[in-house]
Amino acid sequence: MSRYLYSIVRCLPDPRTGEFVNFGAIAGNPDTGDWSIRQISKVDRIRKFAGTQVLEAAASFLFEVDAEIDQSRSGLEEGLDPLGENWLHDMHRNHRNVVQLSIPGPILADSAEEALEIVFAHLIIDPIAEPRERPVTKYDLNRELRQAYRQAHVAESFVRPRAQIHIGAHVHSSIDFAVANGRTVQLTQAWSFRRAQLDEVSQQVKAWAYAMERLRGGEEARVVDTQNRISTIAHDVDLQVVIATPTTPEQLAAYDEAEQVFAGLNADVHPLEHVEAVGRRAAQLISNLHQQ
Template sequence: MSLYLYSIVRCLPDPRTGEFVNFGAIAGNPDIGDWSIRQLSKVDRIRKIAGASALEAAASFVFEVDAEIDQSRSGLDEGFDPLGEDWLLNKHRNHRNVVQLSMPAPILADSAEEALEIVFGHLIIDPIAEPREQSVTKYDLNRGLRQAYRQARVAEPFVRPRAQVHIGAHVHSTIDFAIANGRTVQLTQAWSFRRAQLDEVSQQVKAWAYAMERLRGGEEARVVDTQNRMSTITRNVDLQVVIATPTTPEQIVAYEEAEQVFAGLNADVHPLEDVEAVGRRAAQLVSELR
């Protein structure tokens, strides 16, 4: 478990009285940028107590913070710093009106979602909330990959997130991770099949596969990372795929289609639970570069 921070989001219909109702919570790890926010599943009681305008203010706050977290997650892959402890502390200090946040407090958890489960289970009463299907985001997968590379002691300069693979004159594809240092030895792509928008995943897999098929076909290619460092790449490059395994019938159908694509590309497929294998393979390939 790791140390996370949480803060409860409160709605105050009249800030002068100090009376409030809990609306939701924010939790996150400022060291790795794993943040999440959640509001109560049912707000009828809050609407009766606080009124429509206060409820709208609280909902708008949650929406804005959720957008900030999404933007930060995208930035992590491009080398930006994660949202830190000061970010949450400033939210607490700056919101002193209809929407207020409790003083950030520590909590032990394995993820932001788990921290929220603990907060909602012990500090925020949400008895009519329906069971939540445990979704896994692309961010979760990439975070696991980062940890796997660190655990395998792959040197940071070799780990190139969000690199571009250029094939031929017109085809290019963004890769989650390229392991390279003048020569590319591994490409890794993460796909979550444990999510709601399956059509989007299927389309992305097909677009990625088209580029990888051209690469496997032997067309001239190169890898360019976010710092414009270029590395060569060959058709036989080690290709790894990390997935969040499907759980529902619809997710299983989508994965089975993608599984055929992965097999055709001679890609090694690993569930998130086995992500360490990708790091170990990268470390082996990097050792051969030296």
């Protein structure tokens, strides 16, 4: 378990009296950026107690927070810093009107959704609330990938995150991890199909696949990492894909289409639960490279 923070969101029809009713909660890990929110499912009691305008203000606040969390998740995929502890403390200090937040407190959990489950079970009355499936982000996948390389004892100097592949004169694509040291032995890309924006994932897979098809076709290519180190790459380079497996019919449909793309590229596909296989394969390829 890890240290998470939580804060309860409250509605106050008259802030001067201090009377409030709980509306929802925010919880997250300031180190990893795993944040989430939850609103109570039954709002009639809040409307009767606080009024429609206060209820709408609280709903609007949580909507804005949710949008900020989504934006931060996208930033994490680009290597930006996560929303930290000060983010939640600042919201607690700055919202002192009809919407207020409790003082942020620590809680032990394995995920933001689990932290919210604990908060709702013990601090917020919402009898018909049901657990929601936690979305899996690219940041989650890449974090586990990096750990898989470490567990397989792949030297940090070989692991090149967020590298760029330049193919021919005009085509280039980003790759989540390239395992390279002058010569590229493995490319790894992570895709989450356990998320809401499935159209976006499908478009990204197709754009990535176009570049990989050009590489597989034998066009001259090179890998450039974030420190501008250049490594050669062969058309038959080991290609690995790690996915967050789909669970809903919509997610399954999106994955079925992507699965055909992965097969056409001769990529090995692993669910997140078996990510350690990618690290072991990289270690084997590096060992073979040293023996040549």
